[in-house]
Amino acid sequence: MTDISADLLAEILDEVREDTSGDLVPHLGDYDHPDPDALALAVCDMDGQVVSAGDADVLFDLQSASKPFVYALALDQKGVDEVAARIGVEPSGEAFNEISLEAGTGRAPNALVNAGALAAHALVGDDDDDEDSRFEQIRALFSRLVGRDVDVDEEIIEIESRRQNRNQALAHLLAEEGSLARDPHEVVAGYGRQCGIRVDTRELARMAAVLANRGREPGGDDQILGHRAVRYANSVMFTCGMYDAAGDWVYQVGLPAKSGVSGCLFAVVPGRLGVAAYSPRLDEHGNSVRAAAAIEALSDRLHLHVLDEVGGYGFDPAA
Template sequence: MFDLQAIIDDIYRELEPQRGLGKVADYIPQLARVDARRFGLAIVTVEGQAYVAGDADTAFSIQSISKVFNLTLALGKFGEAIWRRVGREPSGSAFNSIVQLEQEGGKPRNPFINAGAIAVTDLMLAGHTPREVIGEFVRFVRSLADDETIVIDHEVAASEAATGFRNAALANFMKSFGKLDQPVEHVLGVYFHHCALAMSCRQLAKSGLFLANNGRNPMTGHSVVSPQRARRINALMLTCGHYDGSGDFAYQVGLPGKSGVGGGILAVAPGKASIAVWSPGLNDNGNSALGSKALEMLAQRTGWSVFGS
């Protein structure tokens, strides 16, 4: 077994001169205030060993990474029925594209683009208040990370609600096609709160461990999902987890992953580890520029790519 601490220390040291690479998501005012030079990495193995470097214990807005946890909850409640509401295909378009949604009759391509996550959130609201759904979501992530300190950043949620016109357009568009059952303002309120969850790389890596361990959380012994469902969530992360940059991420890194415009990426090395990186500067596809480089280097040095070393 190689020395994982030495590997991520080396990656951090080699990439440190490039801190600040990319462009911070300035269309969400609270995210625009984040220091672009922040850079953290964390690996948590299925044996429970944690290896961290840089700003690994600084909380940041996980944004679209939250869609993995919301999808997991929805699959637990509705099973395969959710695929009547949202597809499983890569989008090939921007994460907030309205053109594709119109062409395809209001059914989003996958649960990891904004429209898809909004559709999943609508499902979760059936028979529940927004407060109940948000509470369940936070409790679920806390249980995955085995950490009760994880909270929603309400300033980020308010910032998104005040400026989320494109997401409001997507939701209203789906409503016009009869694809949303709940009030649009309730769906968007819950969606914005999910995205505003604040976590550190260490907490995020812990929360993804069940996907690296056949659906079971090795830290608690709790079975989160079946092995088959864990494989399927990983498959969706590999093919759809980086918006219209998903193919390139699979090519360069070769790990299931989900990015967020807060600069975080959660990646999974099945059977081995859960990995989280954070660097707020984004590339043209809305994925962490430095974080993507760090994961590519990690996959090369560990041979963890799902396609072989």
């Protein structure tokens, strides 16, 4: 069992709680957010033991936090070469929903911007699978990751389905370049449902622990995702997971991570921990203000930066 205590996590939450800066996700219009002040932090170790503090049982949509897992699933199903023909691995230097592709190749720049996430979603399943079958494979993956049958947030999906112009444009641009494996309209609809899958902070920490554990269920024997696929997903998260704040995140926190505009954020401590936090208000990059601050504080306290790793939870670079 991890020696990280709930008291430590609660102490970190108290440190970041008073920061009420940021905005709720802007594209949902007059959606009445049920928990705008929710705040939670959780860790899961390689034995599957979860420690949490705060509002850790509040459900939220995964949104873009779903992207690395579906990318890994596509890598498992299709192999590196077929995925790489459609999705690159370089930071884009642009907004996550920018309507642009990689110069000279017509690929999405990476799997964690929307263009890449659409391309990865389209790669799931066999040639004769329809969108319903493809989504059920994705939902089954997330059910295995959290250990229960997950559902989707139908209200959010319905609202977002009316505001899909940019994703439709991206999907059609990918299709025009030969980088989308399926019908653009079906892919956008299925991707919307993928983003609407709901988990809580404890479950997201467990999902992150799968990526920390080479794709294996923490504390169990289920190989949920392949080792190589997880390595590639973690690599892309390290360089691209926090969008155009990725460089600062690696510099300050030093962990592969991915955010979602619902306010969730998870990070991977390879071989050791999955970490997750939740707080709905977002900064200008679309990352949760308090969730990012909480995980940064945890990384600082325990010296989790991967470039400082020397055994235990790391060493103090100032020592």
